[in-house]
Amino acid sequence: MAETEREQAAHEGVQESVRAWWSAVLAGHVDQTHPVRRGVSAQVKGEVLHLNGSVTSAEERQELAEEAAQLRGRGISEVKDNLVVQAETEDRAGVLVQTIVAVYENGEQAQAAADALFAHGHTPRGLMKIVTPDCDRVAEGLHVVLPELNWSDADRALDAGRSLLVVVVDETAAFAVRELLDEETHSLLIVIAPPEPGANLAAPAEPADAGERERSSS
Amino acid sequence: VTPRPADATDDGQPREGAKQALEQRGRKLSPVKLLRVIGPGLIAGGADNDPAGITTYSVVGAQNGFSQNWLLIFSTPLLIVVQQMSARIGNVTKTDLAASIRQNYGRNIAATAVLLTIVANIITIGADLVMMAATVELVTGVAFVYFVIPLAAVMGIITIAFDYNTIRKYLLWLVAVFASYIMSAVLAHPHWPTVASQTVIPRIDLTSTYFLGAVGLLGTTITPYMFFWQSSGEVEEKRGVQGIGRSNLDISVGMVWSNITAFFIMVVTGSVLFSHGASINTAADAARALEPLAGAQAKYLFAAGIVGAGLLAIPVLAASTAYAVAGFFGWRRSLGRQANRAPQFYLVLALALVVGVQLAISGVNPIKALFYSQVLDGLIAPVLIVLLLRLSSSRKVMGEFVNSRWTNIIAGATIGVMLLADVALVYTVATSGLP
Numbered sequence: 001m002a003e004t005e006r007e008q009a010a011h012e013g014v015q016e017s018v019r020a021w022w023s024a025v026l027a028g029h030v031d032q033t034h035p036v037r038r039g040v041s042a043q044v045k046g047e048v049l050h051l052n053g054s055v056t057s058a059e060e061r062q063e064l065a066e067e068a069a070q071l072r073g074r075g076i077s078e079v080k081d082n083l084v085v086q087a088e089t090e091d092r093a094g095v096l097v098q099t100i101v102a103v104y105e106n107g108e109q110a111q112a113a114a115d116a117l118f119a120h121g122h123t124p125r126g127l128m129k130i131v132t133p134d135c136d137r138v139a140e141g142l143h144v145v146l147p148e149l150n151w152s153d154a155d156r157a158l159d160a161g162r163s164l165l166v167v168v169v170d171e172t173a174a175f176a177v178r179e180l181l182d183e184e185t186h187s188l189l190i191v192i193a194p195p196e197p198g199a200n201l202a203a204p205a206e207p208a209d210a211g212e213r214e215r216s217s218s
Numbered sequence: 219v220t221p222r223p224a225d226a227t228d229d230g231q232p233r234e235g236a237k238q239a240l241e242q243r244g245r246k247l248s249p250v251k252l253l254r255v256i257g258p259g260l261i262a263g264g265a266d267n268d269p270a271g272i273t274t275y276s277v278v279g280a281q282n283g284f285s286q287n288w289l290l291i292f293s294t295p296l297l298i299v300v301q302q303m304s305a306r307i308g309n310v311t312k313t314d315l316a317a318s319i320r321q322n323y324g325r326n327i328a329a330t331a332v333l334l335t336i337v338a339n340i341i342t343i344g345a346d347l348v349m350m351a352a353t354v355e356l357v358t359g360v361a362f363v364y365f366v367i368p369l370a371a372v373m374g375i376i377t378i379a380f381d382y383n384t385i386r387k388y389l390l391w392l393v394a395v396f397a398s399y400i401m402s403a404v405l406a407h408p409h410w411p412t413v414a415s416q417t418v419i420p421r422i423d424l425t426s427t428y429f430l431g432a433v434g435l436l437g438t439t440i441t442p443y444m445f446f447w448q449s450s451g452e453v454e455e456k457r458g459v460q461g462i463g464r465s466n467l468d469i470s471v472g473m474v475w476s477n478i479t480a481f482f483i484m485v486v487t488g489s490v491l492f493s494h495g496a497s498i499n500t501a502a503d504a505a506r507a508l509e510p511l512a513g514a515q516a517k518y519l520f521a522a523g524i525v526g527a528g529l530l531a532i533p534v535l536a537a538s539t540a541y542a543v544a545g546f547f548g549w550r551r552s553l554g555r556q557a558n559r560a561p562q563f564y565l566v567l568a569l570a571l572v573v574g575v576q577l578a579i580s581g582v583n584p585i586k587a588l589f590y591s592q593v594l595d596g597l598i599a600p601v602l603i604v605l606l607l608r609l610s611s612s613r614k615v616m617g618e619f620v621n622s623r624w625t626n627i628i629a630g631a632t633i634g635v636m637l638l639a640d641v642a643l644v645y646t647v648a649t650s651g652l653p
Contacts, residue, residue, distance in 0.1 A: 033555075033556060033559060039381075039554065041556065053381070054381075054383060084383070095239050095240060095460065096236055096239060096240070096458075096459065096460070098312070147614075147617075149613060149614035150614065171458050171459060171460070172458060172460070174312045174458065175312045175453065175456045175458065176456075178312040178313060179312075182313065182317070182548060183548070183549070183550045183551075184550075187548075189321065190313070190321070191321070192311055192312055192313075193617070194236070194310055194613075194614075194615070194616055194617020194618065194619060195236045195310065195458070195459050195617060195618075195619070196235075196236050196617065196618075197235065197236055197238075197239040198239075
């Protein structure tokens, strides 16, 4: 599958899960948070829809308000927005990047993890690639992407027959990406390289090289 | 793939490093934003003075007067450095301490560290609950056992039902409760010139009471649950390396406040109980003994401090236990998640409280519970600080954000002090037996 098609499929999957979540909210199920905005929950009381939790920006709050507004007429007459916009962070994107290596039992699991990253809106900065044990590590540039001190971790995992998802992300997004890979995918191990200047690891590029991913995960 | 560049550019200039990139970002904290800095560091500082800690400071003050106040000045940089190492590991690795130890030193070492921390934390929760409830009994006259479950239930509901931001605000407000000790100290009318001179001029008495009090004081100040809380707090706040400056400031404020509180507790008991030769075993005893000597207000203020300390420290202890276990197993973990989104994390948190309650109402002697929790904390703290030191000085893990030379020296001194505390504990048990 071409990369754009895969991304499109992942995007549609996200939209579908968001729609399903709003339907569950309308049905009175309040035990799940929003599938994308994970700090947000919603509850219907009478004909009023209450939005609770926190968001990271006014734009995000507006997007949620627009999603909720579409429910008017489906038993909802009013939307009460209790969302809190978290204090503006001092952190700036684009200053530093971190390389994260997640180890999986096989290439399919690594691919599913990559899709999960796209599904949650984490577009990597620099590159994302899947490396399987049978691939040419030199051709894949594994030792170019990873700092030398982290080579042994990656080599040990590949020698044990495991597959890797290697992703370079902005340092400000690294918490969310690591948490997702650590807790929501079947990762066996997460290795995170120390932060380094973005200029050291490629300018922002396409999220993944479809050709390389297809080849290495096959 | 863009090749990883060499360390120097073509014209021979060193390539920009991560720290240099951060400096070029040119962001400085404005004074207005300083208040936003406080968070897990200040909470850790408050939680450091849990009811068990207040007991230790009270007993040390009652037995030794002001002669050990200088140790609080000595321990402040040690405490700050250890907490800053814990925080920086979270800032760089984007995960908590248990997960970092497991990843870098294997499951066996991580399991041992986590298991000992669980046991020490739970015993401390039990001892804290008893001391809180005994203090409420002192004020109300109703048997303490009736307060244990309601107090634990309040803390359980707050920790499990509310999200991290709400809990954070609740805990930060509770930190202010410790101001009650400043007021108690004023009411105790100490001889301030003596307090000042003994605080800034170290004095060492070559007696076992003095020496054991000193190591107990240092052992109470530097405790493992704070390490786990700090690294997890950084992850909850999502403070990356761009937030290290904020984190350092938060921790410095928290640890200084922690030792200022301890100082005033020792001033109260040193000026009132030491001078009258009063003997106490618990913080509640101290509050009780204050009334005839310093008035009812001093008693109530001291008691309010103990209850507030418990309301702050027990959620931190329970959450630290849950972070450690969930980090070890790789479970979902965050006080920001709803309970059904991180069931194992919240189950461990609830179990820690339930077992602590069980200990508190089962008639366990709080002095014994305090002793054993301090023994376990004392045994595990130097081992954990060694792991912290190794992690935070590893280029592989931390890159450019490794420890400075001074950090390594102070951390090494802390390990030495903690080992000395262990030797003193062994000596105590060998010469006096178990309590």
